[in-house]
Amino acid sequence: xxxxxxxxxxxxxxxxxxxxxxxxxxxxxxxxxxxxxxxxxxxxxxxxxxxxxxxxxxxxxxxxxxxxxxxxxxxxxxxxxxxxxxxxxxxxxxxxxxxxxxxxxxxxxxxxxxxxxxxxxxxxxxxxxxxxxxxxxxxxxxxxxxxxxxxxxxxxxxxxxxxxxxxxxxxxxxxxxxxxxxxxxxxxxxxxxxxxxxxxxxxxxxxxxxxxxxxxxxxxxxxxxxxxx
Amino acid sequence: xxxxxxxxxxxxxxxxxxxxxxxxxxxxxxxxxxxxxxxxxxxxxxxxxxxxxxxxxxxxxxxxxxxxxxxxxxxxxxxxxxxxxxxxxxxxxxxxxxxxxxxxxxxxxxxxxxxxxxxxxxxxxxxxxxxxxxxxxxxxxxxxxxxxxxxxxxxxxxxxxxxxxxxxxxxxxxxxxxxxxxxxxxxxxxxxxxxxxxxxxxxxxxxxxxxxxxxxxxxxxxxxxxxxxxxxxxxxxxxxxxxxxxxxxxxxxxxxxxxxxxxxxxxxxxxxxxxxxxxxxxxxxxxxxxxxxxxxxxxxxxxxxxxxxxxxxxxxxxxxxxxxxxxxxxxxxxxxxxxxxxxxxxxxxxxxxxxxxxxxxxxxxxxxxxxxxxxxxxxxxxxxxxxxxxxxxxxxxxxxxxxxxxxxxxxxxxxxxxxxxxxxxxxxxxxxxxxxxxxxxxxxxxxxxxxxxxxxxxxxxxxxxxxxxxxxxxxxxxx
Amino acid sequence: xxxxxxxxxxxxxxxxxxxxxxxxxxxxxxxxxxxxxxxxxxxxxxxxxxxxxxxxxxxxxxxxxxxxxxxxxxxxxxxxxxxxxxxxxxxxxxxxxxxxxxxxxxxxxxxxxxxxxxxxxxxxxxxxxxxxxxxxxxxxxxxxxxxxxxxxxxxxxxxxxxxxxxxxxxxxxxxxxxxxxxxxxxxxxxxxxxxxxxxxxxxxxxxxxxxxx
Numbered sequence: 001x002x003x004x005x006x007x008x009x010x011x012x013x014x015x016x017x018x019x020x021x022x023x024x025x026x027x028x029x030x031x032x033x034x035x036x037x038x039x040x041x042x043x044x045x046x047x048x049x050x051x052x053x054x055x056x057x058x059x060x061x062x063x064x065x066x067x068x069x070x071x072x073x074x075x076x077x078x079x080x081x082x083x084x085x086x087x088x089x090x091x092x093x094x095x096x097x098x099x100x101x102x103x104x105x106x107x108x109x110x111x112x113x114x115x116x117x118x119x120x121x122x123x124x125x126x127x128x129x130x131x132x133x134x135x136x137x138x139x140x141x142x143x144x145x146x147x148x149x150x151x152x153x154x155x156x157x158x159x160x161x162x163x164x165x166x167x168x169x170x171x172x173x174x175x176x177x178x179x180x181x182x183x184x185x186x187x188x189x190x191x192x193x194x195x196x197x198x199x200x201x202x203x204x205x206x207x208x209x210x211x212x213x214x215x216x217x218x219x220x221x222x223x224x225x226x227x228x229x
Numbered sequence: 230x231x232x233x234x235x236x237x238x239x240x241x242x243x244x245x246x247x248x249x250x251x252x253x254x255x256x257x258x259x260x261x262x263x264x265x266x267x268x269x270x271x272x273x274x275x276x277x278x279x280x281x282x283x284x285x286x287x288x289x290x291x292x293x294x295x296x297x298x299x300x301x302x303x304x305x306x307x308x309x310x311x312x313x314x315x316x317x318x319x320x321x322x323x324x325x326x327x328x329x330x331x332x333x334x335x336x337x338x339x340x341x342x343x344x345x346x347x348x349x350x351x352x353x354x355x356x357x358x359x360x361x362x363x364x365x366x367x368x369x370x371x372x373x374x375x376x377x378x379x380x381x382x383x384x385x386x387x388x389x390x391x392x393x394x395x396x397x398x399x400x401x402x403x404x405x406x407x408x409x410x411x412x413x414x415x416x417x418x419x420x421x422x423x424x425x426x427x428x429x430x431x432x433x434x435x436x437x438x439x440x441x442x443x444x445x446x447x448x449x450x451x452x453x454x455x456x457x458x459x460x461x462x463x464x465x466x467x468x469x470x471x472x473x474x475x476x477x478x479x480x481x482x483x484x485x486x487x488x489x490x491x492x493x494x495x496x497x498x499x500x501x502x503x504x505x506x507x508x509x510x511x512x513x514x515x516x517x518x519x520x521x522x523x524x525x526x527x528x529x530x531x532x533x534x535x536x537x538x539x540x541x542x543x544x545x546x547x548x549x550x551x552x553x554x555x556x557x558x559x560x561x562x563x564x565x566x567x568x569x570x571x572x573x574x575x576x577x578x579x580x581x582x583x584x585x586x587x588x589x590x591x592x593x594x595x596x597x598x599x600x601x602x603x604x605x606x607x608x609x610x611x612x613x614x615x616x617x618x619x620x621x622x623x624x625x626x627x628x629x630x631x632x633x634x635x636x637x638x639x640x641x642x643x644x645x646x647x648x649x650x651x652x653x654x655x656x657x658x659x660x661x662x663x664x665x666x667x668x669x670x671x672x673x674x675x676x677x678x679x680x681x682x683x684x685x686x687x688x689x690x691x692x693x694x695x696x697x698x699x700x701x702x703x704x705x706x707x708x
Numbered sequence: 709x710x711x712x713x714x715x716x717x718x719x720x721x722x723x724x725x726x727x728x729x730x731x732x733x734x735x736x737x738x739x740x741x742x743x744x745x746x747x748x749x750x751x752x753x754x755x756x757x758x759x760x761x762x763x764x765x766x767x768x769x770x771x772x773x774x775x776x777x778x779x780x781x782x783x784x785x786x787x788x789x790x791x792x793x794x795x796x797x798x799x800x801x802x803x804x805x806x807x808x809x810x811x812x813x814x815x816x817x818x819x820x821x822x823x824x825x826x827x828x829x830x831x832x833x834x835x836x837x838x839x840x841x842x843x844x845x846x847x848x849x850x851x852x853x854x855x856x857x858x859x860x861x862x863x864x865x866x867x868x869x870x871x872x873x874x875x876x877x878x879x880x881x882x883x884x885x886x887x888x889x890x891x892x893x894x895x896x897x898x899x900x901x902x903x904x905x906x907x908x909x910x911x912x913x914x915x916x917x918x919x920x921x
Contacts, residue, residue, distance in 0.1 A: 064291060066284065066287060068288050073291065076292070076296055079299075080303055083303055084306050087306050088310060090310070091310040091311075173410075
């Protein structure tokens with residue numbers, strides 16, 4: 001695979017099409033689980049696993065699955081992997097299993113996963129689909145963990161379960177705080193993203209301009225040379 | 230069920246489910262896409278007679294295949310990762326107490342008589358550690374406010390016959406407890422110092438944590454605390470009564486009294502009479518108090534029902550308790566170790582405690598403190614206390630003998646329980662005069678006519694005292 | 709559980725969107741106009757009731773006796789998807805007017821976590837109350853309405869209905885608010901989702917008060 005394509009998928013997944021902040025998908029777990037950062041990591045891991053596996057399988061089967069039963073097939077495949085994650089967590093990390101609660105089975109209907117299956121995995125090769133799943137998952141995990149850290153520090157005075165100080169604002173641990181934090185995060189992300197994008201555009205434009213000037217100059221030079229000759 | 234059986238069942242089930250789903254899709258899409266598919270198919274393969282159907286069958290086949298593979302995978306994973314109920318239970322217990330990992334648990338059948346308590350809640354499960362070290366009790370504490378929500382907790386109690394203590398506890402479930410998150414993990418478990426209740430004897434918990442005040446731990450989740458305290462109390466109540474842990478003199482005494490009462494009194498609920506209410510320990514000679522000696526009064530119980538008012542006196546401690554039961558003031562049964570010549574027997578006969586249902590909350594219990602027989606009657610010193618604000622009346626009641634029945638001749642106040650608010654004192658104590666001339670037959674009607682509004686409690690206490698004196702006099706002069 | 713408790717909890721203190729965070733996607737996505745929000749809310753309510761009514765017996769009579777609790781996700785999602793399709797077909801055939809009003813939202817409902825969430829919650833109740841099957845038998849045998857409400861099958865269906873109505877309430881309220889906020893001059897980065905989130909934040913604060921009762 002070309003490095004350029006790899007870069008493109010990685011950047012798309014984590015920043016340009018960040019599922020949480022740019023596409024605003026998978027909002028339910030984002031709002032519900034960000035009270036503790038460690039839950040976010042657990043949720044992220046589960047989502048990455050399901051996303052990569054389902055993307056790979058769907059990509060493998062993309063030529064076999066008839067178009068009309070596409071969605072039920074995707075759902076069955078996703079539900080299988082979610083159940084596997086659920087059984088696994090129940091057996092080995094019961095505390096996380098309890099903390100994620102109803103949101104673990106609800107990964108099935110997380111729009112990120114079905115969305116990626118529909119829009120990416122069913123059109124692209126296995127390797128690219130796996131990468132896309134991985135980076136989309138990482139983008140999701142990073143986003144919710146960031147929110148989780150902010151809400152945990154402000155709402156509970158703790159970080160990853162470690163006690164920091166006694167100062168806490170209960171508002172951020174409540175449901176209203178979740179909406180506010182999420183809204184502010186999207187706004188900040190958009191702000192930064194737009195600023196960076198504008199800068200890049202500007203730079204590109206400058207580069208293009210410089211190139212054009214150079215071309216002009218060289219053209220002038222050649223004409224001069226021609227004249228001199 | 231073995232893995233193979235499960236797999237077969239699963240396959241069966243899913244063929245059905247997938248077919249239902251497939252038929253739906255087929256029906257739904259037939260109308261929309263039949264034409265498209267038909268033209269497509271006719272272009273590629275003209276030999277099929279019904280291309281739409283063929284393609285539908287293919288779609289269903291793929292869906293079913295995918296389902297089958299997924300099911301097989303899941304059945305395999307479930308076999309590998311299945312968590313047994315025993316393991317699951319151990320996991321929950323681990324939050325409450327560090328058992329050795331090799332310890333297994335056995336579920337005990339619940340004792341139906343003690344598994345529910347109106348004050349505390351109920352017991353849902355009891356497990357015993359098979360190394361005999363402890364009991365794990367799953368108790369549901371009620372009165373957690375909001376629509377009478379509840380909290381279910383696990384309580385680990387050491388299996389120590391004499392002095393069982395609480396080893397640890399953990400929250401398991403809650404119903405409608407909005408602030409349950411205020412109760413942190415650090416107060417649960419079994420850490421000495423930070424965990425609540427840990428190290429406390431179960432009899433102590435019974436005494437110190439009452440359903441009314443809750444645990445008073447100040448987390449901000451007062452009602453949830455209250456429910457937790459109730460659950461702990463429920464667990465210790467069950468330990469004391471059903472599991473036979475710890476010394477439980479009150480429970481033993483209750484059992485002895487109920488045995489003496491026999492079958493006719495099945496529906497009776499014994500309530501404990503506070504010694505304060507019957508004047509025990511005061512300087513005034515008290516009815517059932519034994520001065521000479523070794524025996525002391527341990528408990529007085531009262532109960533009311535169709536067969537009359539029961540008052541039971543329990544003397545002494547442990548195995549050798551002596552029980553005297555009176556119904557309507559007359560001794561009806563005694564335990565075998567009580568003789569009619571005993572001082573306690575004579576005292577109970579001479580100065581019984583009465584139970585009068587005429588009370589605001591529960592029963593008024595007038596106590597006859599002293600009886601002085603006179604030529605034509607008797608003088609009674611009677612005391613009656615209330616839990617409400619006129620608290621304590623002590624009256625000197627002179628009773629005259631009229632054809633073997635007592636008639637009130639005079640009522641004097643020794644201690645006036647009147648609290649200075651509402652009506653004037655003369656009004657509140659109006660019954661002191663209107664009751665003169667009353668007999669046990671007319672006491673109740675005099676109360677109805679002679680009481681003063683807003684001084685009902687005073688009126689009730691006075692009437693209770695007079696009733697006690699009159700019924701004692703009548704019983705004394707009947708033979 | 710008493711019926712009034714279910715209603716208050718499902719509508720306000722345990723509101724599906726604002727307290728449980730289920731069904732946020734349609735809550736944010738289909739709340740631009742009051743009419744479409746109402747259509748979505750009614751579609752969700754209808755599917756929730758059907759889901760509760762169907763998944764409960766499937767779980768109690770099929771999965772638990774066969775020891776297949778681990779299949780619940782797969783079975784539920786397939787059953788819900790089929791049901792939604794059937795409902796859509798039925799509406800299209802017999803009530804084109806209703807179909808044009810709410811039919812377009814039905815496919816969206818299938819992959820809505822509120823639906824699978826309500827199924828999971830109902831199942832959690834069943835797991836906590838193992839005599840569920842006997843309640844159902846009692847419900848079928850006895851005709852009294854009050855019996856229907858207090859038994860857990862009736863309770864499951866009723867809670868499905870009121871969770872759905874709670875969702876409708878929240879989404880319609882948000883749509884009403886968004887009509888106002890969309891006209892305001894909001895700082896550019898806050899336009900769109902962020903300002904909607906902040907609006908939802910204030911709604912959540914208001915609904916939170918009900919949980920203190």
